[in-house]
Amino acid sequence: MLIPVIMSGGAGTRLWPVSRKAHPKPFMRLADGQTLAASTIRRALAVGDAPVTLTVTGRDYYFLTRDEYQAVDSSADHRFLLEPEGRNTAPAIAAAALWAEQLYGPDTRLLIMPADHLIRDLDAFSEAVAHAEALAADGWLTCLGVTPTHAETGYGYIRSGQGIGEHGREIRAFVEKPDQDTARRYFESGEYLWNAGMFCFRADAILAALETHAGDILEQVRATWAETDAEAAPVELDAERFARVRPDSIDFAVMEKAERRAVVPVDCGWSDIGSWQAISDLYETDALGNRVQGEAVLVDTRNTFVQGEKRLVAAVGVDNLVIVDTGDAVLVATRDRAQEVKAVVEELTRNNDELAVFHRTVHRPWGNFTVLEDAEDCKVKRLVVKPGGILSLQRHQHRSEHWTVVAGEAKVRVGDEERIYGANETVEIPVGSLHRLENPGDEDVHIIEVQTGSYFGEDDIERLEDVYGRT
Numbered sequence: 001m002l003i004p005v006i007m008s009g010g011a012g013t014r015l016w017p018v019s020r021k022a023h024p025k026p027f028m029r030l031a032d033g034q035t036l037a038a039s040t041i042r043r044a045l046a047v048g049d050a051p052v053t054l055t056v057t058g059r060d061y062y063f064l065t066r067d068e069y070q071a072v073d074s075s076a077d078h079r080f081l082l083e084p085e086g087r088n089t090a091p092a093i094a095a096a097a098l099w100a101e102q103l104y105g106p107d108t109r110l111l112i113m114p115a116d117h118l119i120r121d122l123d124a125f126s127e128a129v130a131h132a133e134a135l136a137a138d139g140w141l142t143c144l145g146v147t148p149t150h151a152e153t154g155y156g157y158i159r160s161g162q163g164i165g166e167h168g169r170e171i172r173a174f175v176e177k178p179d180q181d182t183a184r185r186y187f188e189s190g191e192y193l194w195n196a197g198m199f200c201f202r203a204d205a206i207l208a209a210l211e212t213h214a215g216d217i218l219e220q221v222r223a224t225w226a227e228t229d230a231e232a233a234p235v236e237l238d239a240e241r242f243a244r245v246r247p248d249s250i251d252f253a254v255m256e257k258a259e260r261r262a263v264v265p266v267d268c269g270w271s272d273i274g275s276w277q278a279i280s281d282l283y284e285t286d287a288l289g290n291r292v293q294g295e296a297v298l299v300d301t302r303n304t305f306v307q308g309e310k311r312l313v314a315a316v317g318v319d320n321l322v323i324v325d326t327g328d329a330v331l332v333a334t335r336d337r338a339q340e341v342k343a344v345v346e347e348l349t350r351n352n353d354e355l356a357v358f359h360r361t362v363h364r365p366w367g368n369f370t371v372l373e374d375a376e377d378c379k380v381k382r383l384v385v386k387p388g389g390i391l392s393l394q395r396h397q398h399r400s401e402h403w404t405v406v407a408g409e410a411k412v413r414v415g416d417e418e419r420i421y422g423a424n425e426t427v428e429i430p431v432g433s434l435h436r437l438e439n440p441g442d443e444d445v446h447i448i449e450v451q452t453g454s455y456f457g458e459d460d461i462e463r464l465e466d467v468y469g470r471t
Contacts, residue, residue, distance in 0.1 A: 001108055002133050002200075004044035005096045008037070008057040008065060008115035009086045013342040014275050017329035018307070021357040025116040025273065027064060031282045031293065036116045036273065037068040044113060045076055046122060047129045052077040054099065055115070056092045058085070062234060063365035063468065065115075080234035084242050089197075090253035091245045094210055094221040095237060097203040102230050106204035109136045112250075114197050118282075120269025128266035131167035132200035140164070140262040141209060141255065142200045143171065145193025147267040151183040154274065154339070156195040156251070158263050171261035174251055193265055196272070199250070206254070214253035220245040276322040276331075276338040280305035294325075303335065328360045365468040366391055367444070379456040383447040385410070385439040392466035393436045399453030399460060403427040403437070408445035411438040434464070 012025025019025040026037040044053050057065055059082050069078045081095055093112060100108040111129060119125050132142040145158045156177055161170040174195065178186060186192035210218040224241035255261060271278050283291035283305070290298055294308035299316045306313050308325040315323060322338045324331040331341060348356035361370040366389030373380040379399075385391070385408075393413070403412070404426045411420055412427050413436045420440075421427060429435045431453060439445040463471045 001050040001104065002048050002111055002129075003050040003100055003104065003108060004048040004053045004111045004113055005093070005100075006040055006044060006053065006055040006113050006115050007089060007092060007197075008055055008061060009083070009092070010114075010116060011345075012116060013345040014339050015273075015279065016341050016345050017324060017326045017331055017355070020355075020359055022060065023064075023359055023363060024061070026061075027068070027363075030118070030273075030279070035068055036118065037065055038072050039118065040113060040115050041069045041072050041078070043119060043122060043125065044111075045073060047111065047126050050104070050108075052079050054079045054081060054096055056081045056083065056096055057115075058083055059236070059469070064363050082234050082236045084237060084239035087242065087245050087247040089250045090210070090214060090217050090248045091221050091242070093199075093206060093250050094218055095225065097206050097210075098221065098225045099230055099235065100203040101207065104203075106202070106207075107137075108203045109133050110199075110201060110203060110206070112197075112199040114272070116273060117196065118269075118271045118273050121267070124266060124268040128167075128264050128268065129200065132262075132264045135164065135168050135262045135264070136200045136202055136205070139202065139205050140168070140260050141205060141258050142168070143255070143261075143263045144196060144198040144200070144266050145263040146196045146270045147265050148187050148192065148194055151180065151187040152194065153177055153180055153183050155272070157186055157192040158195050159192055160263050160265070164262050168262045168264050171255075171263050174256045193263060194270075195251070196270055199255075205260075209254045209258045213257045214246075214248065217246055217248060217253060274339070276305065276324065276333070276341070277335055279307075280322065280335070305335070326359065329355055364391075365389075365470075366439075369449075372448075374456070377452065379451040381449045381451075382406075383437070383445075383449055385437060385445040385447070387439055387442045387444070389439045389445075390467050391437045392461075392463040392468075392470060393434060394461050394463050395432055395434050396453075396460050397432060397462070398455035399451045400431045401429040401435075402450040402452075403429065404448045404450075406446040406448055408439065408443050409441050410445045410447065411440050412436070413438075436465075 008026055011021050012019035015025055018028055027035050029035055062080055062082055128144055135142045157175040159173040161172040163169055224238050227238035227241050280291045285291050289303040291305045295312045296306040297314045301315045302319045304321045306323045310327045313325050320335050322333045322335055345356050361368055367385045369381045369383045371381055405421045405423050409420055409422050414429055415433055
């Protein structure tokens, strides 16, 4: 059987300020209103013939990913393998192969797919997957290589060799991102394909290749797996053991060294959506080359991409810009330097600025909260708790909280007392008091929370109980 394995771990720093560490690229909504995560799981369900899909991700993204998948197909069996920390793709794929080998057998075929890529032609993709699976069944470590449409310096390349059967080719070499002249030679030669990070192989074949070429990684992942419950939902890798695994990509650890390597060319409208240039290409252009998402007024403006979320963006007399406004941050860059936005994220990270991590609206397993005001003497949030959502039993050492129910009915515990509060009712939570908020109904509960005190950081939360495993 063929099991789609979705790799979801990158932060997408080149797409800041929309993509941030706590809400990365797979959860961005594109021009069609769909997230990349939703698009990927639809693709996985279309090509897999197994009763399950497997997503390798972290606990921070588990609940958000699960909700995206449930919205696409709540009847499908979506399995999750949670890494305590990212160690690159080789350890993640090793763990996925051990999972498949134990639960479904060593000859199970794995289709490795990034969670944050876009494919427009599903029929062409599905056909290529079928060819790759046939090679994988025969023991080949197989890549899907995207047929280049132009000389691109932002992707790695696969140099193809002689044919294998009707649709595959041997891999002669993996090549790192080239300069412009080299990329042009690659494109004109017809021998090179873009490396899109999509693979197909048998579980036992990739484990054998790891044993040969990256034995230390496999040894440590096996040690981690020995401490892991493969039947759990979700499966969580042992943190102490997994921290000892050497990080490496599957390309460097195995694919560049292995013997039986094959590539299946595919022309499927692929994009890694790796920059604002790539995002802008998804939108229709006007007569002056402008593309707009949201509300904008453009005066004497050309070749400019504007994305605004909650307010109007105006541009006058500019050319060749990317302008992205998320309400709490604004990016302005020339289109040809838009990939350098990751340098902004690096600077924010060095300064411990929360704008590198969080949006104004932050998603949680129970729902979300939006920061309405963040001042030195108070912080105001709007909490939305989903039906059945339960915040952790917690307390704070540096702040008190005042809750006002705006909509719905909330079950609130303060200390040892618990009661139901309806619209316009308020709750006082003194500093140090145990408290919990729950939505027992079938409609969202909306709460306005006013914090007062000396410190309002999210790390001033001491969780004593949590149904989502965050204690």
